[in-house]
Amino acid sequence: MTTPSPPPWTLDGFREGAWTILPLMPGLAAFAMAFGTVAVRKGFHLVDALAMSATVYAGVAQLVVLETWPDRLTPPVIGGIVLVTALISSRFLLIGASLRPWLGAQPAAKMYPALFFLVEPNWLMSMRYRAAGGRDPAYLLGGGVVIYIVWVAATAAGYGLGVSIGDPHAFGLDLVMPAFFVAMLISLWRGARASVGWLIGGAAAVATDYLFGGMWYLIVGALAGSVAGGFIDDRK
Amino acid sequence: MIASDPAGFFLLLAAMTLVVYLTRAGGFWLIGRVTIGRRLQKILEALPGAVIAATIAPILLHGGPAALLALVAAAVAMLIVRNDFAAVVAGVAVAAAARAAGL
Numbered sequence: 001m002t003t004p005s006p007p008p009w010t011l012d013g014f015r016e017g018a019w020t021i022l023p024l025m026p027g028l029a030a031f032a033m034a035f036g037t038v039a040v041r042k043g044f045h046l047v048d049a050l051a052m053s054a055t056v057y058a059g060v061a062q063l064v065v066l067e068t069w070p071d072r073l074t075p076p077v078i079g080g081i082v083l084v085t086a087l088i089s090s091r092f093l094l095i096g097a098s099l100r101p102w103l104g105a106q107p108a109a110k111m112y113p114a115l116f117f118l119v120e121p122n123w124l125m126s127m128r129y130r131a132a133g134g135r136d137p138a139y140l141l142g143g144g145v146v147i148y149i150v151w152v153a154a155t156a157a158g159y160g161l162g163v164s165i166g167d168p169h170a171f172g173l174d175l176v177m178p179a180f181f182v183a184m185l186i187s188l189w190r191g192a193r194a195s196v197g198w199l200i201g202g203a204a205a206v207a208t209d210y211l212f213g214g215m216w217y218l219i220v221g222a223l224a225g226s227v228a229g230g231f232i233d234d235r236k
Numbered sequence: 237m238i239a240s241d242p243a244g245f246f247l248l249l250a251a252m253t254l255v256v257y258l259t260r261a262g263g264f265w266l267i268g269r270v271t272i273g274r275r276l277q278k279i280l281e282a283l284p285g286a287v288i289a290a291t292i293a294p295i296l297l298h299g300g301p302a303a304l305l306a307l308v309a310a311a312v313a314m315l316i317v318r319n320d321f322a323a324v325v326a327g328v329a330v331a332a333a334a335r336a337a338g339l
Contacts, residue, residue: 023321027328048238048245055253065252073244082251089259091287096263098280104268115261120287127284172331175303178295179310179327181288186314186323188285201286202293209294221290222283229282230275 006105006137013136014145017122017129021143024121027176028059028147029154034168035062036158042069046159053155057116057148061088064215090219094226095123102130103137110137117144120177124184131188196232201225301339306331 032053039049044066056062064084070077096115103111114137122143129139168174189195205221238245272280295303310327317323 023319024324027324045239051238051249052252055249056256058252058256061252061256073241073248078244078248078251081248082255085252086255086259089256092256092259093263093266094283095287096260096265097267098283099264100267101272101277101280103264111264112261115264116257118260124284124288170332170335172302172306172328172335175295175299175306175327175331176324178292178303178307179324180320181292182307182310182327183314183320183323185285185288185292186311188288194282195285197282198285198289202289202296205290205293206297209298217294218287218290221293222287225286225289226279226283229286230279233278233282 006103006107007135009110009138009141010136011138013134013138014142016134016136017125017139017142017144018146019142020125020129021122021146024176024180025146025150027173027180028121029150029157030168030171030173030176031059032151032154033158033161034173035059035066036155036160037162038063038066039155039159040162042066044159046156049155049159050152053152056085057151058085058089058119059151060215061085064088084215088215088218091222092118094219094222095120098127099123099140102135103140106137114141114144117141117148119144119147121180122147124181128184128187194229194233197225197229200228302331302334305334305339 035053036049039052044052052062061084065081068084070081096118099118118140122140125143126134126140185198201221201224204224205217208220209217267276267280270276292307296307306327309330310323313326314320314323
């Protein structure tokens, strides 16, 4: 467990992380614009929508909360929204944990601010980068900062366009993230045996979705799939 | 919201921000309290695939033929071109075409 000196955060690593995430940005912008558009419908002012994107910075949670936006923000209503947010975000607990073997030796003063920018796209990119031998923590931050900027800017753009953007569903924009995930899954392919965990995770997610509805399927499927995958994997 | 109910909206944003940040930082922090053995390491290594599988499996099941075709197209594009952007473009284009065709 001795890691003499953790790899340094370099501008090159930051740039590489920022650069490799760029292809995904049109799709992410469309997602953020959808949020901005719904915000108009729910009676948000521009500053409200921007404040939420800039502070909460969690796409799925923001959209779910907005779709069920209440008429009045009473304490019980706020509590309910926070619980839903916690459930949807609980997968970040696992995602953050998976960074520990790589980044555990990094100084907390750098890691904890950087973790604010942790989302799935830069995490997946970083895990691939790491698997290919990359070590620079700034890679994760670079991707995260680009995503953050695009997320907030595109929220404003979507708000400005309002309802005139049309139906994102018709343009297939709801499938941007799933398509990216499929591409990442193919990058992660290490043979049929290692992917049994994926099947178990997928099956657990589908079963949870069927039985309980809501957003539980994300965390249950992720847990089941990673535990199963971890026990199936017998490589050294 | 800020105009009509500043206190409520501020409270909500603060609570949501805190909760989301605690999940982002909390998993990283918590697992730093334990020794990561070989098995736990393997479980963590299996996580990216598991998160993806859990996200897309319900979409494959409930998304209808357009979503299914789109994700197959993304997979095929990725296998051939080995490029994230090409895969996303292929997926979205096929979804739009399939929906335009009424699927």
